[in-house]
Amino acid sequence: MEHICLIDSMPIMTADARRLRRASAAREIxxxxxxxxxxxxxxxxxxxxRRNRRLPPPDYIGITLASAADINVLKDIADDLHDTSVSADKAYLSKELKQFSEEQNIVLNTPVKKTKDSSST
Structure with missing residues (x-):
């Protein structure tokens, strides 16, 4: 695989938990x-x-709903990432994402999640 890219996401908070019911900024999106x-x-x-090896500009920037599942974010970002090695954070670890990655021939590299048992050792 010659294509390598990095994928990450972050929240854009317009209101915190105390103000969820009164939040009015950008309600339509x-x-x-x-x-x-x-x-x-x-x-x-x-x-x-999403950013490929080339620096500095990313080749994809997108905004999704805060409730969007990581698989939906990855599907949006990975639309044209066949035969690619993707590095992402632990948020992208799931059986559904693994299956999607295999179907698209994407190697998904993520850190290993700690389990409750392994964190105490």
């Missing part, structure tokens, strides 16, 4: 989501970016 890193709910969007 935003919704409720969960920030896995900070372990909290928010109202907003997800910014997704």
């Amino acid at each position: 935003a919704d409720k989501g969960c920030d896995a890193v900070k372990e909290r709910q928010y109202f907003g969007l997800i910014l997704a970016v």
